Amino acid sequence: MTSQFSLIATKDVIWVILLLLSLSTIGVLGENDGCPMWLAPSYTTTLSADFPKYGLFAGQAYKQDSILPFSELAIPLIDFFADFNRGKPHGSDVLEFLENYLWTQEKIGSMWEGVISAPGIIPGIGVLANYHSTYSNADFLQASILLRETKDDEFKKKPGEANLIRGAVTPYSNATLKATQHIPAGMEIFADFGEVWDGNLTENIYQDKIHRYDYNIADEIVNKMVDLYEKHPGLSLDMKEDIMDFMLQKVLTTVAGPNAKTINSLIPDNPRKLKKVQEAGGTFMYRYRDMIRTSEWLEENGFCLDTIRHGVSTIPNAGRGAFAARDIKEGEIITITPMVHIADKDLLTMYRIEFVENEENDTEEAEYDESEGPLGKQILLNYAFGHPESSMIFVPTGPQVTLINNGAKDANARVKWAESNDPMENPSSYLDLSVDDMAQVKESVLMMKVVAARDIGVGEEITINYGNSWQKAWDSYEEKWKITKEGKPHPLKAEDLRIMYKNKPLETPETIEDNPYPDDILTLCFLFTDERPDGKQMTNQEFGTEINQFVGPTKYEAYDSKSLYLVSVLDRMEAPGFFYNYTVRASLGDDEEEFADVVDVPHSACTFFDSHYSSDIHLEDAFRHPIGMPESLIPVSWRNLR
Template sequence: LDNYRWAGNECYMAQYEARMVHCLVPGLGMLVNSHPSLINAQPLHHPHTEQQHRGYMSRLIDHGAGATSEYYGFETRAAQNIQKGSEIFVSYGSEWFPERPEYAELPIKMNYDKADHIIKSFIDSQVGKSDLESSQEQWNTILNEMNALDRRTRAAMPEDVGELSHAAEIGTARFFLPNFIRSMEWLRQNGQCMDNLIFGKSVIPQAGQGAFATRFISKGDLIAPAPLIHIDKDVLAMHRKINENDMIVEGDQLLLNYCFGHPKSSLLLFPYSSTVQFINHSSKKANAKIQWSTSALHQQQWLSDPLEEVKSRDKTGLMFDIIATRDVALGEEVLLDYGHDWVASWEDHLQGQIPQEHNFETASALNKDRDSAVKTLQEQLSDPYLPDVEITCIFEYEAKDDGKEEGENGLRYILKQWNLGLHWGIQGGKHHRPCDILSRKRFGKHYFYTARVYNYDIMYEEQKIPDSSVLVVTKIPRWAIQFTEKSYSSNQHYENSFRQPITIPDDLLPSHWLDL
């Protein structure tokens, strides 16, 4: 999972869920690769729509509360014009490649830029010279020098002097990735479509979101491919320390509900293609089934390998195909039969009593009215919010030009004015910070706020407000203030939440993988 996870602050304020948070973003968030110099897409998120991408069930009435993710609707936009057939690349962050030893000599953007400059300068120096052998010798000298001085840049430079003109024309990043753009013929032969499904509100009670057909799908046809991440069940167990030496298991991660598994195997398989995670269960109305994929991308030979060997691999190789078991109409919800074990577990869960937490206040409820006044610290002394929620403010902190003033106790006070141009369209929840509302003032129909802004627990160093500083931001618009549940307070941390993987049929799972 390590190679597929995103930091919590990339996932719509998920960083507030716990002390340390990572998230998985199926679809483009897990299928796309990264290239340091060919980024052509980026996550798209707008603060106005943030709560539209949070599902919610009430613990007071819903048995499904905490059983489904409240985070969905992750969108990606083109960062530039993308030619038909191009591979999509997103940024994994500036440190993703440099911090991994296996990529110690992989060029990053600055190396490709430097290589482009060196090649252009060399070509300019060779104008009017026709001795190709002499040019190659001079180029070899440059390559040897770069090999000693800067191996990353050296890796971005062609060996053959005859290839320099082409590399200069398209850039070294494109030069070393000749298959960056595939033909339509190649894609038809080697690719699989993922646009047969779209998510929406499920017709199944307590199921949350569902997957619906975007077109008519004939019986026996592929509904969606499902590449799989293999996971050991123990990885998803949640532990609590009871003393200095001992831990106890007190539940499983929510991810378990989105995995395929078998009661007699320690293997879990998580599908990470687009929208398939929204396919819900029905024993009577199922119109789809899983089978091992017929795609060349599926490593069929893995099914003969020992289970421990499969679980130890750091790359994926297994795939399911989700196949229509009857004709599926346009707009019809796609449903799987999750199996007897899942049904039995759900029926047991339904017998449990839902605690009546009347004093539980949800961030979703508070965020519905985006025009309401947010209480100041002074007002909360007599009329507090309930303890499960906290207030966050959108603010992107930059250490430069702080305008600090020395205050009492060695603290430095920083006064900033909220800037619409700087903060409009800030991506995800990474710049939502805990804040205390100090005052508000009405201008026309809208409130603007002054707030003290803080760091959240896990942040990049360059984003942190120094411990010795107090940051106060003025003129914050109401839409840039949002409520969120405090850590370990949202539905997925609810102790009675349902947890059960989708059952892999006996005839699909190799018998030598049944190790429990």
């Protein structure tokens, strides 16, 4: 080894070791193709698949921390995955299938809707942003859904007043994805599914067991080596190879331990290729160089999602709506959507769940109570397509398709099954299967397209005809509502209190007797805490509770369910710039019986939720009816209720 190498190594090995501990990643921005996002066959589709799995691809480059297109609704399935559903016909098959498309209740803030669980399906970005075991470039921005604000006049829904829309639409809106690293144009969107998913998809040839942090460390080594060679341009190729061998065989083994061999395998053994690794976007992208699709490939195999934007519907009592983002010609495909099929719509019947004590093992078990009949139907039914002669319903999962409202006979669009000459073909073989056979299909295999029935101008709301059966059900619901509820007060719900207390201080023990909250309202605050820094008393002498200082969250992005706690508001004081600050009591640790007081909690950190079975979703007579599927789209093989 030369003395020149020794001098270089002495200085730079320490530098490398320190940077090996850093887990930052590098993204490479690609060229824009004018389309914000593409729907196309996923990179994770196996070669043996008879029908491609679809995913979302960036049509333009998105910087780290930028918000990705499409804000979606989240639709909770409340206590759906209970044993009584698994025991129903097709129950186990349907539940096993749907579990792959749901996000946890913590992601959407539906933790208190039921007593077992309330995970949600998020059409569009939630279903089509796929999983990769060693790579993710996007995650849900929980603040966008947990802190969602509904203006009191947005849907003509005033606090404490009855409204047709109550219980008919999901209150969980504005589900949004954020780029967690730079996403080059042509790159597929892979969401962070969490560690529980890692290693589950071993049968997929594109999934491997190398951890994403292994790639991050390998990237740091590559970057450091390139910097070193550029700082010393006089090094010969042999010397570069000697330095590289020393770093990977000696230094890496010392720093990375058991992972050294894995990380070493990710780095080319030729120094000349290190720059190409950087240009590819890092060791992961270098290994999977075909993961970034070209504009030509996307145009040939995908569909550009540039036609729809969301907004408040122009249709009375419709809630949110889909609007044309550009001019659309008659006969043009507005969008194409994969459909998730549910073989038995009776699985969406809801019952109250009670916990019964098991005296044999001194535990509580969940049982459903049929004595008073069903609570109603899951709200997912309102967002699904169905037909009176079939037990099967279909949930569209294309971006923002669930926002398309009923235009009845004046509808400017219509739905059809995708055909062989469309960008994405609908395999006709599945249209010939029976409902029983479809229950065994554990993939989203059906594709539906929304087609313009006439020219649609930019900014015009896009509508379809929900069908006669849906219209009769809505007319009946509206007629009954006008007789029993119109003009009458409605029990206050969390959505109402969020509006009422936006610019009004929360109640304390001194004020709550005069202004009581409804019994089924929960008060929660987002809390990051620390010890008091001022040396004041650390324990509440009256109650023996520890006193903590509120330190966050202070940024919008930091508001997530991990920091959300049920609280009792103990006191309040005016605070310039924050409106009001509070002292609250919450269970912050693992022991739910152990409480602590938190001081200086800002008004903006607190909110309201409904307790289980009390939100508008659970209204006894809430509207429930699937969107009507045109007669021509329901084959005889699916008409099992004739």
